[in-house]
Amino acid sequence: MPGSRWSGHPRFLLAFRLLAALLASMPFLFLVSNIAAQSLGPDPGQEVTELLGLAAFQLLIATLCMTPLKRWTGWSGWIRIRRMLGLFAFFYATLHVLAFLQFILGWTDLWVTFTKRPYIVAGALSFLMLIPLALTSTQGMMKRLGRSWKQLHKLVYPSIVVAWVHFIWQARSDVGEMVFYGLAILVLLAVRWKWAGSRGMIPFVRG
Numbered sequence: 001m002p003g004s005r006w007s008g009h010p011r012f013l014l015a016f017r018l019l020a021a022l023l024a025s026m027p028f029l030f031l032v033s034n035i036a037a038q039s040l041g042p043d044p045g046q047e048v049t050e051l052l053g054l055a056a057f058q059l060l061i062a063t064l065c066m067t068p069l070k071r072w073t074g075w076s077g078w079i080r081i082r083r084m085l086g087l088f089a090f091f092y093a094t095l096h097v098l099a100f101l102q103f104i105l106g107w108t109d110l111w112v113t114f115t116k117r118p119y120i121v122a123g124a125l126s127f128l129m130l131i132p133l134a135l136t137s138t139q140g141m142m143k144r145l146g147r148s149w150k151q152l153h154k155l156v157y158p159s160i161v162v163a164w165v166h167f168i169w170q171a172r173s174d175v176g177e178m179v180f181y182g183l184a185i186l187v188l189l190a191v192r193w194k195w196a197g198s199r200g201m202i203p204f205v206r207g
């Protein structure tokens, strides 16, 4: 792929980006169509919250796959969709939090909920770590922050681990799914560790 002419062609790259955007939009389109058809089951609020949380989590994992894919295939197209996937993950995470506040909590007992339920604390921690990443994802911020940008963006590693903890903490069934995601994250982190060493993975540390 790296040497082939078509894989570097602007039209091919555009089509690839559009396809990735379409795939990343699928959970949202699925949700909208289900809301329109009123087919979200007996507890729509719960269903919406779970679907959005899962989409955020899966897209975060997909974002972390892009650098290894680039290194293994030698094709830079993967890196061109990395930021977009990360922003989609943040988009779903934000909607997930809003859906929780609106449909499950009803904007009441915020402090009690966030301090008394450990899995909510884990979710909030993961979300808080994603905020600076989304805010500094532009080319302008990348230039402005220079070397610090890379150090800051290592926050994605603890964020995904804590999101996984949040996921397993509230799970009632399907341990296999949790193990699958856990192993995927472990492999992705191990690959990073091998390439960049431990310093390359600790936020705010020059690696």
Ligand code: HEM
Pocket: 046, 049, 050, 051, 053, 054, 055, 056, 057, 060, 093, 096, 097, 100, 104, 120, 122, 123, 124, 125, 126, 127, 163, 166, 167, 170
């Ligand atoms: C303030 C932040 C957050 C809050 C309050 C929150 C709250 C919740 C709640 C209430 C559930 C459903 C629990 C149930 O089924 O009873 C849930 C599930 C979930 N959340 Fe979060 N969450 C937060 C952040 C995040 C973030 C940042 C991610 C991922 C990046 C995430 C991923 C998930 C996943 C994967 C599930 C499981 C969905 C499923 O069961 O299919 N959450 N969260």
